Amino acid sequence: MLVRDAETIWNTLKGIICVYKPAESSVRRLRTIIINKICTGLNEMELTVSVRDNFADHPLVVGPRYQEKDLVVSWSNYLGWHSSGILIFGLRRGTSTAKYIRENLPTRAYRIKGTLGQATETGFSDGKVVERSTWKHVQPRNMDRLLSSMQAAHQKKMFEMCGVDMQSQLAYELALRGPIRPANSKLPIIYGLKCVEFEPPHFMIEIQCVNEYETYLASLIHEIGLKLHSTAHCTGIKCIRHSYFTLDDALLMKHWDLQNIITNLEQCNRVLNENDHLVRQESVALRR
Incomplete structure (x- = not known):
């Protein structure tokens, strides 16, 4: 997806992404970096601004439209300081998907x-x-x-x-x-x-x-x-x-920009859709 409208991109940020965590870095720090990259990318895109006599809502007055505190991100798995590899994050409503994967106890x-x-x-x-x-x-x-x-x-x-x-x-x-x-x-x-x-x-x-x-x-x-x-x-x-995510799905840190994150989100959604029936079967077996 190549979209230059920030509002459209914001509305698509609902799902999970798969990134590669380097060793000797914390999951919390990586989460902060990703949120910063997304918000910076959004604020650099085209914005539709309606200017009236009252300038109180103008970005030059209130600051950037997309702020880091507004973007909810949670992790599905946790890797320690010495560990590297696949790390799954849920963005916005995708946090519920991240939680579902985590509670399903994937191998x-x-x-x-x-x-x-x-x-x-x-x-x-x-x-x-x-x-x-x-x-x-x-x-x-x-x-x-x-x-x-x-x-x-x-x-x-x-x-x-x-x-x-x-x-x-x-x-x-x-x-x-x-x-x-x-x-x-x-x-x-x-x-x-x-x-x-x-x-x-x-x-x-x-x-x-x-x-x-x-x-x-x-x-x-x-x-x-x-x-x-x-x-x-x-x-x-x-x-x-x-779970069903491999190193081929993981986005390297040097590619952590808004466009690559959106592409990765779409790729991860495809992986989930392709394996949804298997995930549900495991969930049912887990409850037996």
């Missing part, structure tokens, strides 16, 4: 980098090193076996919480409906876990999960190090999928 996928041989105070590379260990004994097969075991343990825990025997027909039927969501929205659950890169002492894992948070993902790297009879710390976290 997310991350690629997490770790380094063997050192444990840090914070679990991240910027923390003080508190322990060093050997790592050359760790082989790819050791990593793959461990991750497979951890994934199986999480799946078993999920069925146990539902009071279902993993070998039963009910467990099979539940699995056919898709990933089982935990009733407790605070409990992280792993659905998939694999090593996608192994160049000792560095490695990268890909995880599919729900209810995760940044410190949990860092602690997972620490746990992997310990179970491999070594130590490890996290060197990077990237969210590569949130």
Whole structure:
């Protein structure tokens, strides 16, 4: 859409956008930047102004027509300071869509980098090193076996919480409906876990999960190090999928201007429309 009328653009700002969050930046700061970019772009566009004898409502008197406090924006997912990747924002009435996606407990996928041989105070590379260990004994097969075991343990825990025997027909039927969501929205659950890169002492894992948070993902790297009879710390976290949104849908910060934001909003609406029936099926399954 290429429209030069500010009022028309304002009326279309109702939906969600998908942006790429760089590491070492806060979600709140990015929200502020986006709001500022939108309002600045709108105020630079053509405005229809009716001037009468009373100039009290003229923009030169009252200030810019579109102000940051008037634009409601909320996030659907939250990424911590060390994390980068997909971030979903709801604009104006799109905040209800952002909330719907969030409360539907969508699975997310991350690629997490770790380094063997050192444990840090914070679990991240910027923390003080508190322990060093050997790592050359760790082989790819050791990593793959461990991750497979951890994934199986999480799946078993999920069925146990539902009071279902993993070998039963009910467990099979539940699995056919898709990933089982935990009733407790605070409990992280792993659905998939694999090593996608192994160049000792560095490695990268890909995880599919729900209810995760940044410190949990860092602690997972620490746990992997310990179970491999070594130590490890996290060197990077990237969210590569949130619900049905992937990195291909995410708008880079250098492209955060009004026209690109409008284009991204339209693209995200198409993604939602194409997958609406799947989202509703998951929502129904979640309530059972």
